[in-house]
Amino acid sequence: MSIFYRGAGVDTYWHLNNPTEIGFTARAPEVAPTTVRLIQHISRGTNNSPFISLSISYAVARDYALLSSLEIPTPSKPAYVYEIEFQNPLPSGIKVLDPVKEVAQTLPLPPTIGPAYQHDGSQEFLLGVVNPRNMGHFLMQHSQQPPLGEGTPRPPNLSLELETLVRALRDAEILVYGTIPATCVVNCFDVYVDMPLLE
Amino acid sequence: MKHIVDNVNKLELTFKTIDLEGRVPSTDAIEFLSVEEPYREGRRYSPFVRVRYALNGVKQDKAFPMDVDKGIFLSIDDDALEEKLRKIAPKIVEILNSIPEIGQVYDQTWSVDKEIDFKVPISNNPDIVSVHGPLLGLYYNWIKDDGILEIKGKPSRQTSGEFTIIVKKRNQETKKSVSFEII
Structure with a gap:
């Protein structure tokens, strides 16, 4: 048995439509579930995705519910965190994917000629990827090269794959391909922001 | 299915407002007014913000939620609107990233x-x-x-x-x- 969570902000689709009646469906279930689509889904948030995002973390799902709301959730109009439980074997027609593993298995082995997924910046570069809002200056640092090897000054390389790995780990994210049956949605937690004050 | 109220995991937030008026181009009937950033105990909380807007000149109670790390709007179900907002998101991220923080x-x-x-x-x-x-x-x-x-x-x-x-x-x-x- 595995338990996952999904946040639904106030007045968003899964707040207005009850997944305990209709299950969870992807925005574009007809699209083929390729790794390229998976990468786009996580790093670019494309609507044209056949995947449904869940999180292993209740805290992440709660923050999605609270802060992806169109209105600030209150006790009288809360956001929701759905608890989704999968038994073994999985319901027919669905696949549960760990995006980190899915991306990792497509990465080239080191001798491959071509761009690497790794960055070529300092050890602090990853801090900028993880937290661009507070540490974005690390993304802009000059990518140092060996003496006599300098080319056009540029920031370090950030591949879509590395960005996807970081974002998936940020959200403890798990993807589902296929419709999640209503019977798998076992609980709904009402969540709200405590005493919000606008400054 | 029963709704269970989460009274255990309290999240007290304040919202800091950053003025956007005139700094982000309007799109059709939508004018972008401000960004509300959540703060918890004096520190910025989460990569999500709320973008307040006016529709046909009328300030709305609702806001567009945005993931600043990813530079995307969230929870936009209208594909045409989502497409328009997608072009605006980087401009808002640029404004937010220009503000120094203590x-x-x-x-x-x-x-x-x-x-x-x-x-x-x-x-x-x-x-x-x-x-x-x-x-x-x-x-x-x-x-x-x-x-x-x-x-x-x-x-x-x-x-x-x-x-x-x-x-x-x-x-x-x-x-x-x-x-x-x-x-």
């Missing part, structure tokens, strides 16, 4: 005649950093590469007071006041 500073309790020495994290690489307040021999050092402001000095004989940290980047200024008490 990290958590707790109010201070110091002893008379003892030199104080503490460090404050500063993000987004401000152009100007300054500290003002009643500290004897006030010395501050902005270590740009580490994003750290080091402050040293001796409290004057006042029993309590306040000093202010000011950071500026282009036309954006952020201030934080820190209260202190001498024991």
Whole structure:
């Protein structure tokens, strides 16, 4: 048995439509579930995705519910965190994917000629990827090269794959391909922001 | 299915407002007014913000939620609207990233005649950093590469007071006041 969570902000689709009646469906279930689509889904948030995002973390799902709301959730109009439980074997027609593993298995082995997924910046570069809002200056640092090897000054390389790995780990994210049956949605937690004050 | 109210995991937030008026191009009938950033215990909380807007000149109660890390709007079910907002998102991220931030500073309790020495994290690489307040021999050092402001000095004989940290980047200024008490 595995338990996952999904946040639904106030007045968003899964707040207005009850997944305990209709299950969870992807925005574009007809699209083929390729790794390229998976990468786009996580790093670019494309609507044209056949995947449904869940999180292993209740805290992440709660923050999605609270802060992806169109209105600030209150006790009288809360956001929701759905608890989704999968038994073994999985319901027919669905696949549960760990995006980190899915991306990792497509990465080239080191001798491959071509761009690497790794960055070529300092050890602090990853801090900028993880937290661009507070540490974005690390993304802009000059990518140092060996003496006599300098080319056009540029920031370090950030591949879509590395960005996807970081974002998936940020959200403890798990993807589902296929419709999640209503019977798998076992609980709904009402969540709200405590005493919000606008400054 | 029963709804279970989560009264256990309290999340108290305040929202800091950043004015957008005139800084982001309007799209059709939508005018972008401001960004609300959630703060918890004085620190920025989560990569999500809310973008307030006016529709046909009328300020809306609802807001567009946005994931600033990813530079995308969230929860937009209308594909045509989502497409329009997608072009606006990088401009909002750029504005947010231009605002220098002062990290958590707790109010201070110091002893008379003892030199104080503490460090404050500063993000987004401000152009100007300054500290003002009643500290004897006030010395501050902005270590740009580490994003750290080091402050040293001796409290004057006042029993309590306040000093202010000011950071500026282009036309954006952020201030934080820190209260202190001498024991």
